[in-house]
Amino acid sequence: MRRLNLALAGLAATLVGTAGATLGAGAGSGATNASPIYGVTIPDGYRGWELVAPALEADPLNELRAVVANSVAIEAYRAGTLPFPDGTVLVKLAWKRAQSPEFEPASVPGASTTVQVMLKDSKKYAATGGWGFGRFVDGKPVDEAQHQTCFACHEARVQGHDYVFTRFAP
Amino acid sequence: MRRLNLALAGLAATLVGTAGATLGAGAGSGATNASPIYGVTIPDGYRGWELVAPALEADPLNELRAVVANSVAIEAYRAGTLPFPDGTVLVKLAWKRAQSPEFEPASVPGASTTVQVMLKDSKKYAATGGWGFGRFVDGKPVDEAQHQTCFACHEARVQGHDYVFTRFAP
Numbered sequence: 001m002r003r004l005n006l007a008l009a010g011l012a013a014t015l016v017g018t019a020g021a022t023l024g025a026g027a028g029s030g031a032t033n034a035s036p037i038y039g040v041t042i043p044d045g046y047r048g049w050e051l052v053a054p055a056l057e058a059d060p061l062n063e064l065r066a067v068v069a070n071s072v073a074i075e076a077y078r079a080g081t082l083p084f085p086d087g088t089v090l091v092k093l094a095w096k097r098a099q100s101p102e103f104e105p106a107s108v109p110g111a112s113t114t115v116q117v118m119l120k121d122s123k124k125y126a127a128t129g130g131w132g133f134g135r136f137v138d139g140k141p142v143d144e145a146q147h148q149t150c151f152a153c154h155e156a157r158v159q160g161h162d163y164v165f166t167r168f169a170p
Numbered sequence: 171m172r173r174l175n176l177a178l179a180g181l182a183a184t185l186v187g188t189a190g191a192t193l194g195a196g197a198g199s200g201a202t203n204a205s206p207i208y209g210v211t212i213p214d215g216y217r218g219w220e221l222v223a224p225a226l227e228a229d230p231l232n233e234l235r236a237v238v239a240n241s242v243a244i245e246a247y248r249a250g251t252l253p254f255p256d257g258t259v260l261v262k263l264a265w266k267r268a269q270s271p272e273f274e275p276a277s278v279p280g281a282s283t284t285v286q287v288m289l290k291d292s293k294k295y296a297a298t299g300g301w302g303f304g305r306f307v308d309g310k311p312v313d314e315a316q317h318q319t320c321f322a323c324h325e326a327r328v329q330g331h332d333y334v335f336t337r338f339a340p
Contacts (some may be wrong), residue, residue, distance in 0.1 A: 048244075050217075054224035054236045056267065056277040066224045066236060066339075074218075095339055097226065102327045102335060107226040109339035157272045165272060169236075169265055169279035 033136075036144035040119050040134030043070070046091040050074050053169035056097070056107075064109050065094045067166040083130065083162040088120035090164065113137070118164065129155060129163045203306075206314035208295065210287050210304030213240070216261040220244050223339035226267070226277075234279050235264045237336040253300065253332040258290035260334065283307070288334065299325060299333045 034041045049068035057063040069077070073088040098110030115136045122130035133150035135142045154163040161167070204211050219238035227233040239247070243258040268280030285306045292300035303320035305312045324333040331337070 048220050050219075051221045051236055051238060053279050054234050055270075055279075056226050056234060058275040058277070061275070064224045064226060064339075066221055068221060093339070100225075100335070102329060105228040105231070106335075107228070108337070109223050109225075112340045159272060165270070165276075167278070169234075169263070170282045 033140065035117075035132075035134035035136075035141040035147055037147045038119075038125065038128075038132035038134060040117050040132045042115055042117060042134070042136055042139065043089050043091065043119075046070075046089075046115075046117075047093075049091065051169070052077060052090070053166050055166070057094070061094075061113075062097045063094045063113055064097050064107065065092055067092045077168040082160075083122075084120050084164065086120050086122055086130075088118075090118040090166070092116040092166070114142075115139075131163055203310065205287075205302075205304035205306075205311040206317045208289075208298075208302035208304060208317065210289050210302045212285055212287060212304070212306055212309065213259055213261065213289075216240075216259075216285075216287075217263075219261065221339070222247060222260070223336050225336070227264070231264075231283075232267045233264045233283055234267050234277065235262055237262045247338040252330075253292075254290050254334065256290050256292055256300075258288075260288040260336070262286040262336070284312075285309075301333055 046068060049070055052067040052069050052073070055065040055067070057065060068091050070087075070089040072085055073090055075081070076084050076088060093115055094113045095109035096111050096113060097107045100106035100108045117132075117134040117136070119125075119132040119134075120130050121132060125132045128151040131151065131154070133147060135146055135150070141147075151163070154165070158165055216238060219240055222237040222239050222243070225235040225237070227235060238261050240257075240259040242255055243260055245251070246254045246258060263285055264283045265279035266281050266283060267277045270276035270278045287302075287304040287306070289295075289302040289304075290300055291302060295302045298321040301321065301324070303317060305316055305320070311317075321333070324335070328335055
């Protein structure tokens with residue numbers, strides 16, 4: 001049934017296009033701050049979670065990023081547990097890359113751009129590798145069309161790491 | 171006395187130069203894993219501390235970096251408390267910037283390069299703005315000459331932020 005819901009949501013999103021899609025409720029959540037399709041919200045307290053790794057995204061985004069994760073995720077990373085267990089939550093923070101005004105060789109975080117969430121629930125999100133996705137700008141989820149791209153990209157690109165790009169930085 | 175010790179250590183370091191300086195003991199610590207001049211060690215459990223901000227350091231270092239901090243520091247950051255209170259500890263992790271093999275626009279952490287520590291003790295380190303410094307490669311402190319450069323650079327460059335470059339990323 002979940003798989004069917006996801007498939008229907010995807011089809012509807014394709015038909016509706018990107019303008020004001022509000023089909024997230026079809027995935028079981030009516031919360032206005034929940035992502036379309038998946039019903040994922042920004043987890044409380046994530047800014048205090050442990051660091052998995054920083055990253056740099058080149059132009060045109062030109063962003064500094066950092067993935068933080070809850071304790072379930074960190075334990076799995078440290079133990080090398082794959083797939084990640086249910087309850088894993090990963091949050092990627094992103095900021096515009098800015099020139100440090102005090103040290104020329106350094107780039108530092110500028111304005112916050114997006115917060116992106118991956119939440120593992122192997123039953124609820126069975127159709128997408130066990131992962132629910134949420135992409136947020138200013139605390140609000142982006143549209144359904146953008147959320148259609150999440151799993152397709154992770155599935156196509158990540159090699160042997162349970163659809164998770166980010167590895168634990170030593 | 172501490173100020174005198176620091177001054178003497180600095181003078182001695184200048185005379186000795188960079189080769190195999192082991193004058194750290196003169197600053198009051200004989201621990202082999204403690205930094206010269208300051209006697210600062212890598213704090214236990216720092217890898218699990220909260221993120222302050224990521225950064226990118228351009229060539230020739232070409233490194234991704236992330237500053238994490240203990241709870242004293244995080245509270246000060248969030249409250250905007252300056253100067254940072256005694257007991258503040260900041261740790262900067264650094265890795266070679268590597269190309270993501272799975273997503274072309276992304277750079278990710280490669281090999282770990284340095285771990286750098288700032289520890290606030292306004293009495294012990296009164297001669298250096300209240301900060302003790304430690305720079306470590308493979309868990310071992312680098313030489314005295316390198317440690318001579320820490321405060322001079324922070325003092326000359328940081329503007330109105332208690333000698334701390336890194337701001338809290340929103």
